[in-house]
Structures are given as C-alpha cells and as structure tokens.
Amino acid sequence: MEKSKVYFTNLRAKPGENLLQKLDKLVRAAGIENIDFNKKFTAIKIHFGEPGNLAYLRHNYAKVIADLVKSLGGKVFLTDCNTLYVGRRKDAIEHMEAAYENGYSPFTTGCHVIIADGIKGLNEVNVPINGEYVKEAKIGAAIMEADIIISLNHFKGHEQAGFGGAIKNLGMGSGSRAGKMEMHSDGKPxxxxxxxxxxxxxxxxxxxxxxxxxxxxxxxxxxxxxxxxxxxxxxxxxxxxPDYGVSVESFNCKMAEYAYAVVKDRPSFHINMLIDVSPYCDCHAENDLPLIPDVGMFASFDPVAIDAACADMANKQPVIHGCALEQESGDHFNHMHPTTDWRGCLVHAEKIGVGTMDYELIEI
Missing domain, CATH: 3.30.70.20 (Alpha-Beta Plaits)
Structure with missing residues (x-):
C-alpha cells in the first residue's frame, strides 16, 4: 500500500490570513473539492463537548467546513450520537441543548444539528462487517443515511484509548447506545x-x-x-x-471496526485539530491544562494516517510545565495513561482496511 497523504498547516496567523482561512486553504489543498457533494447528504461528525468542558472545538471551525460543503452543493448537517454514560448528552433533547450552549446552532454554523441515534439513542442501523470482534456494528441511523462522511476531530488524550482522534470520533462516536455498550463492555449493564x-x-x-x-x-x-x-x-x-469491563485490546479493535463500518463504501474526509490537547476526553464536564503546546491542523482522506501523523507530531512536542503529565519525553499518551495502547487501534484499523499508518506529511 502506498503512503497516504496527510496535509498540515501550523497555527501561525498574520494580517490578511486568519486561522479559519488557513483551514479552508488546507482542506482544499488536501482535495476535499474532488468529492461530488452535489445534492448529497453530508454528515460532519463532531463532538459538541460536554458542558463545563472548554477544550472542545469552537463552532467556527465547523462553519468553515459547512460553508464549503454548501458552496459545492452539499446538504450538510452536524451530528453526533448520544452517550452511554449519564450526562448532558444522554438523549437528543439534552444533547442538542448542550450543543447550542457550546455554540453549535444553525445560526453560528450555518447548518442544523441532528442527533444521529434519535431521542433515546434507539435509532440505529445494523451494519454487517463480519469483523474479528464485531459482526454487525450498531451505528446511529442519520450517520448511515448520509452519502458522505466528514470527521472533524479534536485530537486529545483519552483514558481508555490513549488518545482520541479520527478513529475514535468515527468509531465510538458513531455508535448508538447499544453500539457504545458493545465497544465499552464484554458484559451487561x-x-x-x-x-x-x-x-x-x-x-x-x-x-x-x-x-x-x-x-x-x-x-x-x-x-x-x-x-x-x-x-x-x-x-x-x-x-x-454500564459494565466497562473490557480489555484495552478489545476496546481498541472494536472501535476500529466500528470506524470501518462508518467509512466503508462511501466517500469520507478527515480533519484533525491538534490543539488544546487535554489529558482526557471531551466527554468530561471539565478539562485539565493541555499536555503540550498547540501544534496545528491536519487533513486527509485516510483516518488512520491522519491519527498516526498527529500522534507522531504530538510526541515530538515538549510538555507544558504544570500539566498532569510528569514525564518530559517519549510517548506522551502512554505516559499519561499507562494501561492504554493507542497503537493497537491503528494497527487493527490498518489490518482491516480502514487506512494505513504509512503517511507522507505535506505542509501547507
């Protein structure tokens, strides 16, 4: 398999070119315009952030992508599925209220918010994949009804996966409540x-x-x-x-297989924001000091390659003084969460054909 192209731009800005304009330039350079969006339902899969957490992505980034898709004729919407845990996003009503509270509304992003698995998390599509761990992935219905998938991902630490990027947003994030139960647990409630x-x-x-x-x-x-x-x-x-009793290997492999269910047989495009790299998931109702300085924005057609590129770039960064991470060098995500193995997810995703860890980084 040949190297996948991952496009990158730093966060330097100057008069006449702000970060939102750089994001637009980045995704165009990465080839997003080669997708036929004309009259196609396009899901921007995103994490709206648990209220109280301030590390989630600003809605401004989503608006850049939504405006671009609309200019290319697409019917675009922002989406996520309800949570397994009980918080502010456990049903569609509270989930939408949380999204609006965090700045995601039709007025700020130019497109609607649709909770993919419905009011109570029951609207799902069983996607046959016959995987090593999952035979049928249970994906939020609105995500499977979309013609095109764009993942807009906050790259950060995660207490079970090591880090969360494109694969986690696509896999865990697109699972219905039953799907999340399957990935998180080998048991029952x-x-x-x-x-x-x-x-x-x-x-x-x-x-x-x-x-x-x-x-x-x-x-x-x-x-x-x-x-x-x-x-x-x-x-x-x-x-x-929920019973969270599942091995790290099983958790990561199931998540990779769910991501495969989401992207297979239709166009997909992926954007990672390596900023505000908090130690824990945006599902937390709080966020700690970032582990590393902000790095930049990445775009690719390959969700495995873009996650691998972000992990490599993140691990080259110095640790921010006073953050939760005490070790200064090496694998920041493994040092932060020693029981995790983020590589296992990417290795399995590569094995089943989601993408490749072998990438070429192209700076814009």
Whole structure:
C-alpha cells in the first residue's frame, strides 16, 4: 500500500490570513473539492463537548467546513450520537441543548444539528462487517443515511484509548447506545441497588423482559439481556450502570471496526485539530491544562494516517510545565495513561482496511 497523504498547516496567523482561512486553504489543498457533494447528504461528525468542558472545538471551525460543503452543493448537517454514560448528552433533547450552549446552532454554523441515534439513542442501523470482534456494528441511523462522511476531530488524550482522534470520533462516536455498550463492555449493564427507587422505567423499555423487581429493587437477568443499554438512559436516578469491563485490546479493535463500518463504501474526509490537547476526553464536564503546546491542523482522506501523523507530531512536542503529565519525553499518551495502547487501534484499523499508518506529511 502506498503512503497516504496527510496535509498540515501550523497555527501561525498574520494580517490578511486568519486561522479559519488557513483551514479552508488546507482542506482544499488536501482535495476535499474532488468529492461530488452535489445534492448529497453530508454528515460532519463532531463532538459538541460536554458542558463545563472548554477544550472542545469552537463552532467556527465547523462553519468553515459547512460553508464549503454548501458552496459545492452539499446538504450538510452536524451530528453526533448520544452517550452511554449519564450526562448532558444522554438523549437528543439534552444533547442538542448542550450543543447550542457550546455554540453549535444553525445560526453560528450555518447548518442544523441532528442527533444521529434519535431521542433515546434507539435509532440505529445494523451494519454487517463480519469483523474479528464485531459482526454487525450498531451505528446511529442519520450517520448511515448520509452519502458522505466528514470527521472533524479534536485530537486529545483519552483514558481508555490513549488518545482520541479520527478513529475514535468515527468509531465510538458513531455508535448508538447499544453500539457504545458493545465497544465499552464484554458484559451487561447492572443495577446499583442503593440508588434504585423501583420506578419501573427500566423494565418498561426492556424489549427482552430481562428486568424484574425482587425485594423491590430492579435486577437484570444477564441471560435475557442483550446489552442494548436502553435502560441506562431512562433511569431517573442513574441506578443502571454500564459494565466497562473490557480489555484495552478489545476496546481498541472494536472501535476500529466500528470506524470501518462508518467509512466503508462511501466517500469520507478527515480533519484533525491538534490543539488544546487535554489529558482526557471531551466527554468530561471539565478539562485539565493541555499536555503540550498547540501544534496545528491536519487533513486527509485516510483516518488512520491522519491519527498516526498527529500522534507522531504530538510526541515530538515538549510538555507544558504544570500539566498532569510528569514525564518530559517519549510517548506522551502512554505516559499519561499507562494501561492504554493507542497503537493497537491503528494497527487493527490498518489490518482491516480502514487506512494505513504509512503517511507522507505535506505542509501547507
């Protein structure tokens, strides 16, 4: 396989050329205009940020891409799927409110926000991939209905994946609640009996009659439970918990296979912003001091190559004094999260045909 081209621009700006103009120039140089957008539904897959977190990408970047797609005739929308954990993005109503609160609205971005897996996280499409870990990926319906996928990614640390970039945004981010459950867990949800108030909402939404109430507390029959995670979102007191018991290898490989399900058989384009590199995911309702200085913006047709390029570039940077990362050199993401192995995700993604880790970096 020949090297994939990854285009890069730094964050230097001067009168007459601001960062938004540089982003537009970057993606054009990377070939985004070669995609036929005319009358095509185009999903910009993004993370809107958990309210309280200030490291997520500004909406201004999304507007640059949305305006460009519209100028090329595309029908563009911003999208993400609901979360598995209970926060401000666990259902479509709260998720959209969180997006608006963080600056993502039709008025600021020029396009609509659509939560891909619906109000309760149940709108999904089973995508057959017959992978080593996943046979059918459960992807948010609106993402699978799009003709073209653009991932706009904040490259940062992650406590389970090592880092989050294009593959994580595409894979984990596009999974429905059941899909996220499959990637995060080799098990089933469980009930915190101390929190349970026996309201019955979890049982009413369970399609497999897996929940009963012995001793007036909910209990999940794991033989009947299929791990869809629907019960998690409806519990008013957060008594239903996902089981995050999954190996690092399994987690990363499942995420790669979900990303494959999203990009296969249709055009895709990927943009990574190596800025505000916080130690943890933007799903946190807070963000710590960045680990490294801001680096730049990257664009490519290859989501594996762009993540590999960002990881390499990030690991060449000095550590910011006073941040959570104590070691000064080497693999910053592994040092920050020693139990993770980010390379495993990219290796598996390359193996199944998502892209290649062998890249040529072209500076614009």
């Amino acid at each position: 469980f009930i915190s009996a101390k929190r349970c108030i026996s309201c019955g909402k979890c049982a009413s939404i369970c399609a497999h009659s897996a929940i009963s109430f012995p001793e007036k507390k909910a209990k999940i029959d794991t033989d009947k439970c299929v791990g869809c995670g629907r019960c998690i979102s409806v519990c008013p007191v957060d008594a239903v918990k």
